[in-house]
Amino acid sequence: MPVRVDPRVSIHPDSSVLMAAIAARLITKLVDVQDKYGEATVVLTGGTVGIGTLKAVADSAAAPAVDWSRVNFWWGDERFVAADSEDRNTVQARKALLSHFPVSAERIHEPGSSDEFGSPEEAADDYARQLKEAAAAEHAADHSDDRPEEPGLLPRLDILLLGVGPDAHVASLFPEQAGIREKERTVVGVRTSPKPPPERISLTLPAINTAGEVWMVVAGEDKAGAVGLALAGATPVQVPAAGPSGTSRTLWLIDEAAAAKVPAQLVRKEATRS
Structure with a gap:
């Protein structure tokens, strides 16, 4: 079981400053990796902060420092709706960022839509297959002495972004539901999302926690209670946002409003204001 990394908290004055700061951090991290x-x-994640961050990346003068043809x-998570639906995180991400740079089509891995699959469970199984195949390809290309004997179920995930809902859900893992309790599968289908649309596909907590760095990106007073808890x-079953943890780093990148109930001891040592 991976060792849990204590989170670091970085607080920014408002959501616009926050999104610009996350964008700058993301560009730098991608270049370093x-x-x-x-x-x-x-x-990637959806939501106001997630998509706003992608727009800020696209608008950044530093964005060309990344070789976008070599980003996977x-x-x-994704909404299980039609492929061209504006509700889909992938559609929003293409408009905000991916259409602005020479991103290789084979490096864009979208969860399946309701046009392609009959149920969110079928789409989830397909996404798990894509992840496993990517892990196998990565394993085959790794000629280092310390590679594992067999490929895992997931490729190397360098940065994983997550928003947080007012109910403390992350991805499409909602409090007390089966998805947040899943311990074996990497991807699950969701049929009873409390917020529309009800059917979704989501990475599970075991999959999320394989990422090198997990960035929790949150803005708004309505999220303060969830962030504080x-x-x-x-406990992640009641508060899913308590569960994500990167293998090397866990960052909470939040605005002042969302930070209203953050434990004081975390703010004193870890918060930075930009």
Whole structure:
């Protein structure tokens, strides 16, 4: 079982400053990872902050420093609706970022839509297959002495972004539901999302927690209670946002409004204001 990394909290004055700061951090991280591995992998999130961050990346003068043809894109969750639906995180991400740079189509890994599959469970199984195949390809290309004997179920996930809902859900893992309780599968189908649309596909907590860095990106007063509970050490089944943890780093990148109930001891040592 991976060792849990204590979270770091970085607080910014408002959501616009927050999104610009996350964008700058993401560009820098992608460049650093590409320098080390030759390519980089990021798991995107939707929502106001997630998509706003992608727009800020596209608008940044520093964005061309990234070799976008060598970035692998995955999603933490997706709405199980038509492929061209504006509700889809992938559609929004293409408009905000991916259409602005020479991203290789084979590096964009979208969860299946209701046009392609009969149920969210079928789409989830297909997404798990895509992840496993990517892991196998990565394993085959790894000629280092310390590679494992067999490929795992997931490729290397360098940065994984997650939003947090007012109910403390992350990806499409909702409090008390089966998805947040899943311990074996990497991807699950969701049929009873409390917020529409009800059917979704989501990475599970075991999959999320394989990422090198997990960035929790949150803005708004309505999220303050969820953020406070998560950072106070609540149980993930009741507060899913308490569960994500990167293998090397866990960052909470939040605005002042969302930070209203963050435990004081975390703010004193870890918060930075930009």
